[in-house]
Amino acid sequence: MIEKTHAQFPLEPERYELAAAAPYRFDLGRREFFKFLGAGLLVVSVLKPAVVAQESGGARRRGDSLPKEIDAWLHIGESGRVTVYTGKAEMGQNIRTSLSQAVAEELHVPIEKIEMVMGDTQLTPFDMGTFGSRTTPTMNLQLRKVAAAAREMMIGLAAAQWQSDRQHLVAADGKVTDSQNKRSVEYAELTKGQQLTQTVTPDTPLIPATNWKVAGQSAFKVDGRDFVTGKHRYPSDQKLPDMLYGKVLRPPSFGATLLSVDTQKAEQMGATVVHDGNFVGAAAASTELAAAAVAAIHAEWKSDPQPSSKELFDYLRKNTVEGKDPTGDGDRYDVGAVDQAFGVADRRLQQTYTVSYIAHTPLEPRAALAKWDGDNLTVWTGTQRPFGVRGQLAEAFRIPEDQVRVLMPDTGSGYGGKHTGETAIEASRLARAAKRPVKLVWTREEEFTWAYFRPAGVIDVTSGVRRDGTITAWEFHNYNSGSAGIRTYYEIPNQRIVFHAVNSPLRQGSYRALAATANHFARESHMDEIAHAVKMDPLEFRLKNLKDARLRAVFEAAAKRFGWGKTKAAGQGFGMGGGYEKLGNIATFAEVHVDRQSGDVKVVRVVSAFECGAIVNPDGLRNQIEGSNVQGLGGALFEAIEFDNGKILNGRMSQYRVPRFSDVPVLETVLLDRKDIPSVGAGECPMIGLAPAIANAIFDATGVRLRSLPLVPNGLKTS
Amino acid sequence: MATIRLTVNGRPYTVDIDPQTSLLSVLREQLDLTGSKYGCGEGQCGACTVLIDGKAQRSCITRVSAVSQKQITTIEGLANGEHLHPVQEAFLETGAMQCGYCTSGMIMSAVALLQRNSSPNESEITGFMDGNICRCGTYPRIVSAIQKAAKVATAAVGKGAGR
Numbered sequence: 001m002i003e004k005t006h007a008q009f010p011l012e013p014e015r016y017e018l019a020a021a022a023p024y025r026f027d028l029g030r031r032e033f034f035k036f037l038g039a040g041l042l043v044v045s046v047l048k049p050a051v052v053a054q055e056s057g058g059a060r061r062r063g064d065s066l067p068k069e070i071d072a073w074l075h076i077g078e079s080g081r082v083t084v085y086t087g088k089a090e091m092g093q094n095i096r097t098s099l100s101q102a103v104a105e106e107l108h109v110p111i112e113k114i115e116m117v118m119g120d121t122q123l124t125p126f127d128m129g130t131f132g133s134r135t136t137p138t139m140n141l142q143l144r145k146v147a148a149a150a151r152e153m154m155i156g157l158a159a160a161q162w163q164s165d166r167q168h169l170v171a172a173d174g175k176v177t178d179s180q181n182k183r184s185v186e187y188a189e190l191t192k193g194q195q196l197t198q199t200v201t202p203d204t205p206l207i208p209a210t211n212w213k214v215a216g217q218s219a220f221k222v223d224g225r226d227f228v229t230g231k232h233r234y235p236s237d238q239k240l241p242d243m244l245y246g247k248v249l250r251p252p253s254f255g256a257t258l259l260s261v262d263t264q265k266a267e268q269m270g271a272t273v274v275h276d277g278n279f280v281g282a283a284a285a286s287t288e289l290a291a292a293a294v295a296a297i298h299a300e301w302k303s304d305p306q307p308s309s310k311e312l313f314d315y316l317r318k319n320t321v322e323g324k325d326p327t328g329d330g331d332r333y334d335v336g337a338v339d340q341a342f343g344v345a346d347r348r349l350q351q352t353y354t355v356s357y358i359a360h361t362p363l364e365p366r367a368a369l370a371k372w373d374g375d376n377l378t379v380w381t382g383t384q385r386p387f388g389v390r391g392q393l394a395e396a397f398r399i400p401e402d403q404v405r406v407l408m409p410d411t412g413s414g415y416g417g418k419h420t421g422e423t424a425i426e427a428s429r430l431a432r433a434a435k436r437p438v439k440l441v442w443t444r445e446e447e448f449t450w451a452y453f454r455p456a457g458v459i460d461v462t463s464g465v466r467r468d469g470t471i472t473a474w475e476f477h478n479y480n481s482g483s484a485g486i487r488t489y490y491e492i493p494n495q496r497i498v499f500h501a502v503n504s505p506l507r508q509g510s511y512r513a514l515a516a517t518a519n520h521f522a523r524e525s526h527m528d529e530i531a532h533a534v535k536m537d538p539l540e541f542r543l544k545n546l547k548d549a550r551l552r553a554v555f556e557a558a559a560k561r562f563g564w565g566k567t568k569a570a571g572q573g574f575g576m577g578g579g580y581e582k583l584g585n586i587a588t589f590a591e592v593h594v595d596r597q598s599g600d601v602k603v604v605r606v607v608s609a610f611e612c613g614a615i616v617n618p619d620g621l622r623n624q625i626e627g628s629n630v631q632g633l634g635g636a637l638f639e640a641i642e643f644d645n646g647k648i649l650n651g652r653m654s655q656y657r658v659p660r661f662s663d664v665p666v667l668e669t670v671l672l673d674r675k676d677i678p679s680v681g682a683g684e685c686p687m688i689g690l691a692p693a694i695a696n697a698i699f700d701a702t703g704v705r706l707r708s709l710p711l712v713p714n715g716l717k718t719s
Numbered sequence: 720m721a722t723i724r725l726t727v728n729g730r731p732y733t734v735d736i737d738p739q740t741s742l743l744s745v746l747r748e749q750l751d752l753t754g755s756k757y758g759c760g761e762g763q764c765g766a767c768t769v770l771i772d773g774k775a776q777r778s779c780i781t782r783v784s785a786v787s788q789k790q791i792t793t794i795e796g797l798a799n800g801e802h803l804h805p806v807q808e809a810f811l812e813t814g815a816m817q818c819g820y821c822t823s824g825m826i827m828s829a830v831a832l833l834q835r836n837s838s839p840n841e842s843e844i845t846g847f848m849d850g851n852i853c854r855c856g857t858y859p860r861i862v863s864a865i866q867k868a869a870k871v872a873t874a875a876v877g878k879g880a881g882r
Contacts, residue, residue, distance in 0.1 A: 092818025092855050220814040227819035228807040228826060230754020230794035237753035245748070286748055288740055363758050363766055363820045363854045412756070412820030413854055444759040619814055623857065627817055630856025653759035653852075661845040664858045 015131075015419075015510050040077040040191040043150045044125075045142055045200040071125035072139065074103065074146045076154075080174055080188030082107065082114045084146075087127025088139050089119040089384050090410040091362075091418070093624065093683050095135045097222045098215075098617045102140045105215040106147035106207060109174040109187070111222065119386040119408030129385035131416060131510060133582035133681025140616060140679060145200045148207070153198050157190040209614035209675040218619030234412050235382035236367035236441045243369070244272070246430040246440035247290035249280040249297050250450065253646030254506070256301040266293040272434040273297070283430040283438045307505045308644035313354050313458045316479045320500045331483040336494030341473035345464025347533050352460050353522035355481055355709040356640035357453040357506055359651075361658055364412020365447035368421075370428035371437040376403045381424040382411030389421030396425045397432070415631070416510035417451055448651030453641055454511030455504060457481020459522035464494075469536045471545050476523070480504060482515025485581050485688065488523060490545040506643060512628075513684040516581040517635065517691060521709055524577035524692030528699065538576060538696065539564055550611055550674075551580055554587040557670045558609035562589035571595060572604075573701025577692030583680035584612040585672075588629070588689030591665075592697040599715030603633060603665040603694055610686050611672035613679045618671060621682050625669050628687035633659045636691035638713045723787050727752065728796025738784035743767045745783045746793060754794035754823045758852065765851030768824035768831075769793050775831035777850075794823035797830065805875075806830050809868035810861070817855035825851050829865045837876075838869050 073085040084103055090096045096116050104111040117123050151171045158176035159166035168180045177184040209216060226232040261280055263273040271284040271293035282293035307315045342348055368381035383389045386406040394401040423440055431438035457480045464473030473494040478486055480502035487497055531541035539559055546552055555578055568574060571594050578587035591605040608625050615621055638657050642649040650656045691709055699705050721738045724731065727750060734749045746752045755778055758766030762777035769778045770792035797804045806829050816822045832839060832847045844865050
């Protein structure tokens with residue numbers, strides 16, 4: 001069994017986009033803080049020196065872990081207003097809401113009194129980034145501690161003021177109340193004129209999940225009104241006086257080098273034109289004018305021949321970089337004696353599974369607004385890593401990080417696709433030349449082409465099994481797609497599991513759930529194949545080889561809700577897939593209907609059972625699980641990037657199909673609330689069981705085994 | 720360049736602009752009405768949806784010169800002061816969003832749908848809304864929100880008739 005732990009959380013090799021050096025910390029001094037915020041109480045959690053050392057570069061190395069302590073600040077002002085400072089970023093996972101709930105719960109203030117300041121490198125403590133489903137297990141816990149310390153301090157202040165025993169005092173609704181003497185005092189009064197600081201101590205008492213009143217309840221987006229009225233300003237909506245609009249000249253293919261460029265015509269059009277190395281761009285009074293200027297630039301490029309998506313999987317196998325993995329040596333797990341075990345197995349199965357490159361397609365493309373003030377740079381941009389982008393900007397412009405401020409207005413989604421700062425750098429370069437603020441919003445085609453993709457991959461699985469359905473040997477090779485979720489949770493005495501890094505033909509990086517989607521697709525499809533080979537029910541077969549109680553519980557819960565074992569009609573098929581990732585446990589059961597005449601495959605119903613410890617926001621959690629299933633449908637059924645010789649062939653919304661209303665099945669969610677287990681994240685794990693569940697259901701309906709994602713980009717071939 | 724008069728959310732505007740410019744660009748860049756979003760630039764995602772004489776249209780593929788005589792309604796013009804439109808209320812009450820970037824286009828499409836069909840069934844909703852993309856996958860909630868708004872509107876009409 002794999003050890004599940006919060007402490008060790010390695011960065012997976014598919015996070016290639018994080019190769020930029022981690023930034024240093026430049027904290028706002030506490031005195032400056034009060035100057036900025038006004039008087040009151042400030043509670044901080046302090047990073048340990050060892051953690052700071054990890055932050056300043058070590059963490060990108062394979063096997064190192066993320067900082068164990070995550071910094072956060074909380075301020076209670078003289079008006080009783082609570083301001084929370086966290087470097088986390090909001091992009092639709094609704095952590096602005098769930099983190100507010102955590103603070104409201106521990107501090108005993110109404111949620112409306114809390115303001116979250118997020119992802120601003122000048123105002124919030126360092127944070128490595130919002131990815132890996134880390135906000136709930138780390139930041140949520142940290143904010144609970146900070147808020148609890150503030151609450152205890154409020155009680156202490158009231159006790160001192162009244163000279164009474166603090167055990168008779170209760171904090172509730174932004175007040176401390178003395179029930180014996182029937183008196184109460186608002187937090188605002190306690191902090192008036194004060195400049196108090198407090199640090200979190202390990203013995204600060206937290207409210208157990210079983211006693212939660214605000215956390216643990218459903219809460220909708222705290223600032224939802226701004227979103228239904230169009231008032232919220234996303235990064236692409238930012239505006240400054242005298243602002244220009246930017247546009248970048250893109251090379252005709254990946255990796256092309258600029259041979260010559262003539263910008264004269266564009267300059268005559270009144271645009272600010274920049275040519276700096278391989279970078280060519282223009283800024284003008286409107287997006288249309290900037291685009292027209294760039295269209296008037298004549299450039300010659302040199303490109304090298306590159307592979308195409310038709311030969312992708314062959315290419316991946318042949319271009320491994322064994323021993324030269326950029327993140328260290330490829331992952332490798334060896335248990336027992338695999339080769340001998342294959343020799344004595346009753347049945348041996350060998351199959352290959354593949355996954356294509358897919359695009360995140362966040363509905364808001366990358367956008368940035370940059371403004372220079374002398375050598376000081378301020379950038380508003382949509383990124384999951386404001387501090388990482390700050391580092392990239394400092395590096396690009398050769399200025400110290402404390403001269404760069406990155407702000408991240410809640411952005412139009414990311415899904416792991418907005419870790420990097422290209423747009424911020426481009427807008428900043430144009431703004432520097434124009435001596436005016438410049439906004440740059442990537443077009444959809446740019447987003448499809450110049451961002452990065454979910455890695456494609458080839459996975460070879462070989463298994464050995466006894467006649468009674470006991471798996472005895474397991475060999476699993478993943479080429480390129482990554483090592484997240486690569487290890488098996490089934491009890492198998494002999495294993496060889498290897499991740500092979502590859503020189504990817506396309507730029508690739510993180511995507512929601514990383515390679516866990518690919519690895520679970522291969523593993524859970526193969527589990528079905530073995531079950532059929534030994535003539536066992538797929539659920540019974542899984543449970544026979546599975547000891548992990550939490551994972552068994554979600555499989556059993558989903559099976560019960562789904563009605564596993566019921567008889568099926570013609571064209572109907574049932575399948576399952578599941579596993580765990582980012583400390584959450586998921587089982588997904590799918591019902592499909594296949595029209596053998598037309599080849600049309602319709603996913604009719606999906607049942608998900610999910611367990612992520614103590615649930616913070618049940619409705620928010622359901623929303624994430626439903627969203628994972630809907631988004632997962634695309635990669636499972638029809639999404640694939642096509643490319644040839646350094647060009648993307650389907651980089652438009654009209655050419656790249658994403659799930660729409662009509663694709664959505666009936667979605668049913670079973671939540672297992674484990675109040676005895678610390679809360680973990682839910683943005684990624686719920687996605688991983690879907691693709692194998694659908695593939696297994698298609699097999700159940702038709703007897704056709706599909707081993708490539710997407711499964712049916714053009715319907716099911718019936719020939 | 721041309722001088723074009725527009726009526727947006729009941730207010731008159733005059734812009735000097737290339738008549739080929741998209742309505743979306745004019746709304747966002749000239750009028751600072753940024754509630755309508757850019758998502759694809761080819762009318763495929765619906766994030767830029769506005770009402771033109773009450774009909775849902777994609778402002779990213781609508782030339783500004785084509786709408787100078789028409790009534791344009793954007794998300795900013797939907798609420799009546801502090802009083803939200805029932806569709807806006809329903810989206811809030813149903814939690815029908817994650818990142819919210821598609822929300823204004825979804826709401827505008829839903830308003831147009833309910834104007835021609837006051838109580839659409841699920842497949843009518845799905846059919847009408849299929850041109851609007853939500854990458855976060857909140858589609859089932861959006862369907863619920865539209866059904867909820869339809870019920871509220873129908874109830875309000877019923878009450879009115881009873882009086």
